[in-house]
Amino acid sequence: MTLEVTDLVGGYSQIPVLKQVSFTVAKGQLVGLIGLNGAGKSTTINHIIGLLRPQKGSIKINGVSLSKDSKRYKQSIAYVPESPILYEELTLKEHIDLTIMAYNLDEKQAWQRAQKLLTTFRLDKKLDWFPANFSKGMKQKVMIVCAFLTDADLFIIDEPFLGLDPLAIRDLLALIAERKAQGAAILMSTHVLDTAQNYCDKFVLLNEGQVTASGSLAELQAKYGNSQATLADLYLQMIERN
Template identity: 65%
Template sequence: MTLEVKDLVGGYSRIPVLKEVNFKINNGELVGLIGLNGAGKSTTINHIIGLLKPFSGEIKINGISIDDDVNEYKKQIAYIPEVPILYKELTLKEHIETTISAYDLDEKEAWSSANRLLKMFRLDKKLDWFPTNFSKGMRQKVMILCAFITNAKLFVIDEPFLGLDPVAVNDLLNLIEKQKKKGSSILMSTHVLDTAERFCDEFVLIHNGEVRTQGNIEKLQKEFGMDDSSLNDIYLELAEEESSHE
């Protein structure tokens, strides 16, 4: 099992956003983190990557918590945020070199992977460019490239399809499939529900800071009493429930 979130209570202030969140991701699984805006998806992600400290509960990656060994814990994670985070004073080449150093990667192997991804994303002629020269989509590709040259056990990807052209979306999905075959696990938060339904093995449906259900599309359909419904239909049903309680 790659990721285990157990009885997680947490948030940004004294009032918890997350209320005893529990879910698991097994080795080689792509799990979609699905929920309405404000449901707690970003808060969950920020706890997993170590930006927030839980009020209570625990998060473990391959049996290691951040309190056990912060460096070992974080080295197991590759994070691709919704808004690309790049260092304006570093070139693309220097971003790759920084990633290699941070993850203690074999330089030759890492650059072999990087060169392949640079060509895939048509960035191979831009190694000396700075982030200010890149479009949002290009900055997103840099984040994807740096993540996928690591040997991470867990990939945490937040809204990865925003800003990417259809070719890059297809390239990213292929990278995810290859990484799954290597045994890595992926937690992906997205509102692109038709793509999520096609590619995710399971879903964690979070609502009002709690896990409403976890499972494949068939389990979600059963939970909502909506046989043969799409993930989009289930999402709309969840939104309707929310409106009726306001």
């Protein structure tokens, strides 16, 4: 097991947003974190990446918590945020160099991987560009390149399809499938439910800070008694019941 979230209670104040949230993401598994705005998806992710500390419960990656070994925990994660976060004073090349240093990667091997990713996302001619020169979609691609440059055990991808063109979405999904096959665990938050249904192995459905249901599409269909329902159908049915 790579990611284990157990009875997580937390939020941004003493009043918890998350209430006893529990789920796992295993090696070689893509899990979709599904919920309406305000359901607790971003709060959950912020706890996992260490921006927020749990009020109760635990979060472990390969059995290690942030409090037990923060360096090992953080180097196990690669994160692609919904809104790109880049350093305005650094070029694309310098962002890649920084990632290599932060994750203590072998420079030669990392740059070989980077060149392949840069070519895939059509950024290979833009190594000397600064963030000010990039569109939002291009900034998102920079974040993807930097994340998948690493050897992380857990990839956390927050609303990855916003701002990406259809070709980049195809390439990202292929990249996710490749890392899954190599044994990485991937947690993806998205509102694009038809794409999630086609690519995710399991789903965690959040509503008002609680896990209302989790499992594969077939397991969710069985839970809600509708073997023909889409993921969108099931989520709307869950909301109406609650």
